[in-house]
Amino acid sequence: MSVVYLTRHVHFSAAHRLHSAELDEEQNRNIYGLCNNPLGHGHNYELEITIRGEPDPVTGMVMDLKEVKAIVEKEILVHVDHQHLNHVALLQGKVPTAENIVMVFWYALKDKIPHGELYEMVLYETPRHSVRYRGE
Amino acid sequence: MSVVYLTRHVHFSAAHRLHSAELDEEQNRNIYGLCNNPLGHGHNYELEITIRGEPDPVTGMVMDLKEVKAIVEKEILVHVDHQHLNHVALLQGKVPTAENIVMVFWYALKDKIPHGELYEMVLYETPRHSVRYRGE
Amino acid sequence: MSVVYLTRHVHFSAAHRLHSAELDEEQNRNIYGLCNNPLGHGHNYELEITIRGEPDPVTGMVMDLKEVKAIVEKEILVHVDHQHLNHVALLQGKVPTAENIVMVFWYALKDKIPHGELYEMVLYETPRHSVRYRGE
Amino acid sequence: MSVVYLTRHVHFSAAHRLHSAELDEEQNRNIYGLCNNPLGHGHNYELEITIRGEPDPVTGMVMDLKEVKAIVEKEILVHVDHQHLNHVALLQGKVPTAENIVMVFWYALKDKIPHGELYEMVLYETPRHSVRYRGE
């Protein structure tokens, strides 16, 4: 028995604004700075989805990569690509920080993986800022 | 006499929406597709600014890179970083396509270069889509 | 009147073998080395297609990037992606060196660009080896 | 006592075809799609080898990087670089999926590390598709 980690790297482009309904205007400006700009700004997000599982002894694959891509497309990308993240249903009621986005994506995908299990998601907001979630 | 091309690579994050005031709603949707989404989306833009000039015989530099950075910061980045490009003064009245953005940046910078001359600007909207302008 | 260069970056994976019908076995081995291995080897090719043109005054675009992608897909990628380059019709009778591939791609695309003109193609065989063609 | 993870990043170019002897032609085509193309295709593989160990108190190194490189060259790269992976001895009898390749590489290297122990291998088949193996 052997366990391999399979990672699919995808991307999407979206706008967002960091603003918490639980903070007043001044607090929002102080905490989020330029990210609190009312009209929003945006990013090319890079997302890495890792599935942990045993390769099938016949096919030699943990999962068909085309199938991974189709699930990620359906459960995540179609909802956020070229959208404003403060206005998408998936993120309703959340401040769209990288931390909140990666956790929301995790739970959108977690029960849709037919072979193996979701192990880790890494989200790059920029090449200099990334977050990882492992379901802990 | 020798001519060297000096390139400074910078970046900014911004939102935009592709929508032309000269087209009706349906035309806008047909032409720009998801990029016409009313709430906008966004990108991590990468910008390469190339200055053509003769290195100073004493310092060995076309221009001090710190000085290039300061000029680009003042004339371009401060106006667009973490902003919504459809609402910044620099791009007023322009559809914020990569083509229009790079031309606007060119004219914002062109007369501010103290040594050598602006030769080329390259703007990456995503790692898969870029534009170049040379003042032609 | 203004001229902008629009670049679309695409990729494909393919096998090839460097072997010239005009050389004998020993010459082929001496010239191409490991690249002459009879069973072939392969690469993830990166291809950059640059179109030179005037942005449309209404849309602000040289060409719709989706349209560029569709043309490149139809005229080039569908013929070579996940193929063995010594056996594709597009490259028949050519040693599939990066130099020959990029020239063949150029002539496959040249007359299919509806706005502006093909200006440059860059082909990366590996991140350490690339070729450029400009129709000269 | 301190434990550091040392990673060497290498690369090789190879052809492969995904085809399982335990499946019939139609099943192979359905499961592997274009990757089942009889003539094969290819990739620039990137391989990251991580060794876990205590830095030597005199030299400050877990292992000499030149020595790591020489071992990886001898045990792995010389067998696969510029080869067709369906025809190399190291992978005999295996469908050359990324999952199977990374496991075969692991066992080829595992007992050859003189200081510390092999901790993780990451194999990129393309920049969008990678696998990790940790000997589990």
Next chain:
Amino acid sequence: MSVVYLTRHVHFSAAHRLHSAELDEEQNRNIYGLCNNPLGHGHNYELEITIRGEPDPVTGMVMDLKEVKAIVEKEILVHVDHQHLNHVALLQGKVPTAENIVMVFWYALKDKIPHGELYEMVLYETPRHSVRYRGE
């Protein structure tokens, strides 16, 4: 309760020479090779700092990235950027191998993180050579 890993990617440029006071000249040359060159050489180091913690329920952030950046600047970068690593106080008495540098950086930062805890540091000396430390 949820745990997210937040990573900030920074960089610095520095010179170093690998030379151990506990080895004689010949041993130093044999072990370190070109890296033992008396005048030193240098690198563009890339450093990834990962903090593990629970996102604040109001702000949605493990830590403000600007605050992470300011701490890393003060505790690490200001001491090593554009310096010769064999002559900086932080590394006094250490051979500046990547292994030793990453451990020294770890202990310089470890107690300065106000929210969450330092989880991992990755240091790239070149794109082909990196080390990881997790406080083990």
Next chain:
Amino acid sequence: MSVVYLTRHVHFSAAHRLHSAELDEEQNRNIYGLCNNPLGHGHNYELEITIRGEPDPVTGMVMDLKEVKAIVEKEILVHVDHQHLNHVALLQGKVPTAENIVMVFWYALKDKIPHGELYEMVLYETPRHSVRYRGE
């Protein structure tokens, strides 16, 4: 007749200090800032060498890439890799700015290219700072 541009991408690591013998200490500090630090600092330099020529009608190559690599190794890399650039013969009497380095490399290579001609050299001192020289 067709002209293709062939580019080989190589790298080296070196230390340098920006200091002009024609300026006094204070002028050097003011102009070069941290780069004037007496002990020097360093970089991972990336160098792109482009040769312009007609592919050989039999081999399909402008030049054998292994031959390009050997010439660049002999004429440039062996002199600067893992060295302090203020102390290498090739750069004697020059302030080792990127501008001066790229011009020196040009003239070291220019007459050694057996097929085609040297067209362009690009030198990256960091991923954010590069220079180009074309023999003008």
